[in-house]
Structures are given as C-alpha cells and as structure tokens.
Amino acid sequence: MFVFKFLIYFFTGFLIVKAAPAFSSDVHIEIQRTESPRTPLGVLGFQSDPGLEKEAKALREVLLADLKRSLSFQLIDLSNVQSASTLPADFVKKIAEDHVEIILSGRVKIEGDQLHLDVALYNGKTGKWLWERDFxxxxxYIRMISHRSADQIIYQLTGEEGIAETAIAYVSDAGGSKEIYRMDYDGFNPQRVTLNHTINLLPRWSPDGKKLSYTSYIDRNPDVWITDMTTTKRWKVTSGGLNLSPVWFPNGNRILFAGSVEGQTQLFTATEEGKNIQRLSFSQGNDLSPSFSPTGHEVVFNSDRGGTPQLYVMNSDGTNVRRLTFEGDYNTTPSWSPKGDWIAYTCRFENRLHICLISPDGQKKVSLSSNSYDDESPVWAPDSKHLAFSSNRGGKQNIYMMTSEGTEVEKLTQVNGNFINPAWSPLPR
Known part of the structure; x- marks a missing residue:
C-alpha cells in the first residue's frame, strides 16, 4: 500500500493524505541555533560607461540579492555614492560613518563582446583597499557575472563557499508531461533536461554536478536513467520492476536506488553503467528515498517495515540499521545536510505535510513549517543554510527556498504548471 501511495504521489504531483493523529508535542521543540552576526556591508552605486546604465543596475540588483541570501551580511544601500576606479581612504572612512565594516564598489564596462564587472572591497574602519577582481x-550571461562575483565576495569576506552559481533540478508538468528541468538557484534561467513526453521523476545530481540520475518511463517501465548535462548523452542503468529514488555515492563511483523484489522495494547499489548490482537492505517492508551522510559512511532512508513510513539510518554497506523517527505515522523523503548536523524530511502533523529537521542521533527535532498547506520533499543547499522544497501554497505545487531556520521563504518557479522533486546541485568545480 505504501509503494502504491508513493507512486500515485510522484506520478500525479499530489498526495492523498489520510486523517492522522497529530505529532506528539516534542516535535515542536525549539532548538536554539545561534546565528553568526552579520557583517555590515555598504554597497555603492555602480559606475558604468555611457549606455550601460541598465546593465549596471541589473548587475547590482542580482549581486545584492545573492549577498542577502548568503545570510552573512547586513546590507546597507549606499547607492547615492558613486563608485570610482580608486577610493581614497579618508573618503571610505567618511561614507562608512563608523558603522559600516566593509565598502563594496563596482564598475561596469564593455570590451569587445565581453561585459565586465570590476568589484572592489574596502575596510570601512581604516579606509584601506582589501581586494579587487574583474568578472x-x-x-x-549578465546574471552569471553577478553570481560569480557574489560567490567570490562571500569567500573573500567569510571563507565560506557561496551558492549563487549552483542550480536546482526539478520535475514539471508545464509542457503536458512530467519532464525534468534545471534552473539557477534563484529560479531564473529554467532549461529542459528531458523531452521524452512521458513520466520522469526524482532527479539527483552527481557529486561533480555534471550528471543527473532519475527515474523515467522512457521504455514504459520505471527505470533508472542518467543524463550527462555536458554532452546530453543519456543511458539506462536498470531494467524491469520498480526502480526509484536513485542517488549517487559521495565519491561518484556508484548509485544507490530502490528496486522492487518479491513485491517490495529494497535498496540496491550499481555502477552508473548498471553493472555489479548489489542488494543492501533486507527488510519486511518497503525501503525508499535514500540520502547519504557527507562522509558517505551512512545512509538515511524511509521504510514502512514497522507499519508506517519512518526514517532509518544504516551504514553504507547495509549494516547497523536503526530507526530514527518515532513521532507521527508519516516521515519520508529524508535529506542529510552537507555539514552532517541535520536531516531534513517530510513530516505530518495536524493532517498536513511539513518540513522537519532531526539530528542524526535523533535527540533534537524541530518543525520548520506549520501552515494550512503541504510542504514536502526538502533538499539542502551546499551551504547547509538553505533548503529547497515543494509546496501547494497558492493552489499548485511550486518549488520554494527557505533558510534552515524556516525563514525568508522565496517562490522560485513562476510559470503555470506543477513543480515537484527539487534537487540542489553541488558547488561548481
């Protein structure tokens, strides 16, 4: 029955949720997660060559949005002050006014067929030049210029990798059939990945971000397929039976997926060519939706072996299986954070689906949403600060982004249709 409901959900984009008792109260434990203080960052107006005012405005707006999403800066609009090729120290200190730690300037020009954005950072306290780079x-590709510059600025000021150059894959029925697409992390630049006019589901990125694995009905059976995003070459990994939820081992050498055996789904591994298939789970139930820990040593997945879908953790060789969730009768689609400290998943209470977090030892739990609509299928950004998920708020299923605190929710998909199964790419290499 669980497999049937699982398939109905992913084939139609909607889940029929039966009435269920609410979670016990401890799922709402408030976890005190201390935020790092945000650095006051003043952003000057961008200087541009004549005729490039529109481009300068667009570059600055995208860059500001990227820096805001980094959650590292308190942005201060200094657009009334124009950037210049060099800023004297006394001038920088004056506009910083003792409360702006960093000043960011930008200059825009055209050379040949290339649009240039030169950004520079200054210390607001001393007025000294800190760093400069031309993009x-x-x-x-104007948005790409801003994304790249944002990630470099974030790295220079925090030592952390930014996510502005990442992408999100997803499933959409906007064209009539369920096809896989990818978009920039902020929802722009959507591109179709599959065009086979059938059912395609559950995309997942390879660790190098160059391939997507997914389940497809190309041959009228739910098989695991892979598409090379660079060459557009595609190939089938598995054949026959149900083949769902394919994910890559962190080293990229093998794929872990749920395959049917004797009327149930169990977890199997295979090479990306579909060779050397090995069975990992041997439960009296249905095991689905695996997600690796950052080290690749453990796997979290959901299983109804105990009667209801719950989260379980095991070693990546199939040993040491232990149950993780005990509250509620519906906990599915786990996603292990890149930092390893949280597992996000779809939970149900008050007869609605929500995004919950649980620590890998099961000791800490928190709900990120408590609304009159359904939020589900969370996936982590590479920075472990953001989650993408699907939600029917607004009537149809769309892809949204929020922080790991459940704040700053953004709708990413903007056209008609239903959008499900988000998958966040790794950092570009």
Missing part, C-alpha cells in the same frame, strides 16, 4: 562574460 566578465557575454552580455546575455
């Missing part, structure tokens, strides 16, 4: 690309 360039074709004009049509």
């Amino acid at each position: 360039k690309n074709f004009v049509k």
Whole structure:
C-alpha cells in the first residue's frame, strides 16, 4: 500500500493524505541555533560607461540579492555614492560613518563582446583597499557575472563557499508531461533536461554536478536513467520492476536506488553503467528515498517495515540499521545536510505535510513549517543554510527556498504548471 501511495504521489504531483493523529508535542521543540552576526556591508552605486546604465543596475540588483541570501551580511544601500576606479581612504572612512565594516564598489564596462564587472572591497574602519577582481562574460550571461562575483565576495569576506552559481533540478508538468528541468538557484534561467513526453521523476545530481540520475518511463517501465548535462548523452542503468529514488555515492563511483523484489522495494547499489548490482537492505517492508551522510559512511532512508513510513539510518554497506523517527505515522523523503548536523524530511502533523529537521542521533527535532498547506520533499543547499522544497501554497505545487531556520521563504518557479522533486546541485568545480 505504501509503494502504491508513493507512486500515485510522484506520478500525479499530489498526495492523498489520510486523517492522522497529530505529532506528539516534542516535535515542536525549539532548538536554539545561534546565528553568526552579520557583517555590515555598504554597497555603492555602480559606475558604468555611457549606455550601460541598465546593465549596471541589473548587475547590482542580482549581486545584492545573492549577498542577502548568503545570510552573512547586513546590507546597507549606499547607492547615492558613486563608485570610482580608486577610493581614497579618508573618503571610505567618511561614507562608512563608523558603522559600516566593509565598502563594496563596482564598475561596469564593455570590451569587445565581453561585459565586465570590476568589484572592489574596502575596510570601512581604516579606509584601506582589501581586494579587487574583474568578472566578465557575454552580455546575455549578465546574471552569471553577478553570481560569480557574489560567490567570490562571500569567500573573500567569510571563507565560506557561496551558492549563487549552483542550480536546482526539478520535475514539471508545464509542457503536458512530467519532464525534468534545471534552473539557477534563484529560479531564473529554467532549461529542459528531458523531452521524452512521458513520466520522469526524482532527479539527483552527481557529486561533480555534471550528471543527473532519475527515474523515467522512457521504455514504459520505471527505470533508472542518467543524463550527462555536458554532452546530453543519456543511458539506462536498470531494467524491469520498480526502480526509484536513485542517488549517487559521495565519491561518484556508484548509485544507490530502490528496486522492487518479491513485491517490495529494497535498496540496491550499481555502477552508473548498471553493472555489479548489489542488494543492501533486507527488510519486511518497503525501503525508499535514500540520502547519504557527507562522509558517505551512512545512509538515511524511509521504510514502512514497522507499519508506517519512518526514517532509518544504516551504514553504507547495509549494516547497523536503526530507526530514527518515532513521532507521527508519516516521515519520508529524508535529506542529510552537507555539514552532517541535520536531516531534513517530510513530516505530518495536524493532517498536513511539513518540513522537519532531526539530528542524526535523533535527540533534537524541530518543525520548520506549520501552515494550512503541504510542504514536502526538502533538499539542502551546499551551504547547509538553505533548503529547497515543494509546496501547494497558492493552489499548485511550486518549488520554494527557505533558510534552515524556516525563514525568508522565496517562490522560485513562476510559470503555470506543477513543480515537484527539487534537487540542489553541488558547488561548481
């Protein structure tokens, strides 16, 4: 029955949720997670060559949005002050006014067919120049210029990798059939990955971000397929039976997926060519939706072996299986954070689906949403600060982004249709 409901959900984009008792109260434990203080960052108006005012405005707006999403800065709008090729120290200290720690300036120009954005950072306390870099690309890739500059600024000021150059894969029925797409992390630049006019589900990125694994009905059976995002070459990994939830081992050498055996789904591994298939789980139930720990030593998955879908953790060789969730009768689609400290998943209470977090030892739990609509299928960004998920708020299923605190929710998909099964890419290499 669980497999049937699982398939109905992913084939239609909607889940029929039966009435269920609410979670016991301890799922709402408030976890005190101390936020790092945000650095006051003043952003000057961008200087541009004549005729490039529109491009300068667009570059600055995208860059500001990227820096805001980093959760590292308190942005201060200094657009009334124009950037220049060099800023004297006394001038920087004056506009910083003792409360702006960093000043960011930007200059925009065209050289040949390349649009350039030169950004510089200054210490607001001392007025000294800190760092400068020129970013360039074709004009049509203007957003990419801002994304790249944002990630470099974030790294220079925090030592952390930014996520502005990442992408999110997802499933959409906007074209009539369930196809896989990818978009920039902020919802722009959507591109179709599959076009086979059938059912395609559950995309997951390879560790190098160059391939997508997914389940497809190309051959009228739910098989695991892989598409190379660079060459567009595709190939089938598995054949026959149900083959769902394919994910990559962190080293990229093998794939872990749920395959049917004797009327149930169990976890199997295979090479990306579909060779050397090995069975990992041997439960009296249905095991689905695996997600690796950052080290690759453990796997979290959901199983109804105890009567209701719950989260379980095991070693990546199938040993040492232990149950993780005990509250509620519906806990599914786990996603292990890149930092390893939290597992996000779909939980149900008050007859609605929500995004919950649980620590890998099961000792800490928190709900990130408590609404009159359904939020589900969370996946982590590479920075472990953000989650993408699907939600029917607004009537149809769309992909949203929020922080790991459940705040700053953004709708990413904007066109008609239903959008499900988000998958966040790794950092570009």
